[in-house]
Amino acid sequence: MNLIFLGPPGAGKGTQARLLQARRGIPQVSTGDILREAIARETELGRKAREYVERGDLVPDEVMVGIIVERLAKPDTQEGFILDGFPRTVAQAQALEELLASLGRRITAVIYFDLPEEKIVQRLSGRLICARCGAIYHVDHHPPRKPETCDLCGGPLYRRSDDLPEVVRKRLQVYREETEPLVAFYRKRELLHVLDASQGVEALYQSILRIAGASSGNEEGEAEARADR
């Protein structure tokens, strides 16, 4: 099961990827998490990426493709992976296509998390992340049982610095300009499945499982999403 999770920031890609990893053992490859960890550890990658991430800009394609080449060479991704936050540009998508072809592998499905802009802003402005295990919460929609404390591991919760309103505006602009063209890219390849990302976590998870279990090349999710609107 080789999946790509595509969609705006805050649409629930990370939450769903973490669920699939926990329940099905498919590794989540989150380029945002990889970069944040590198920045926190002040590695060479972290030093290269910091200013882009803080501004809400994209880290250059060659850096990102390098990360993915390295990550997909690791044995845990041989049975499947979930790309969460990659590709984010057409150049990255093309590089991924070449990489997978050279490995004799292919994408099973691209799942597009469709969410209106006002909901994105609402979700990001209340998002809380566990500093220890990465679990994702929301102050109103999914609050932790104990304030500022992770239900799962007891770690402290924090707000991502790029979830501040001025950076969110920039991230959304970058998303529209650089990443949204991937919808057409993957639709052309008959890999795209559009899901209504405003449904609940569990309902969305079940829709993803249905798609991932189905053969590639249909857009049944698209009809579902339209019907839900």
Ligand code: AMP
């Ligand atoms: P995310 O956690 O996916 O929202 O990513 C956080 C930030 O990391 C983004 O705003 C970008 O600055 C950077 N980033 C993550 N993935 C990529 C990517 N595939 N290409 C370029 N920059 C990325």
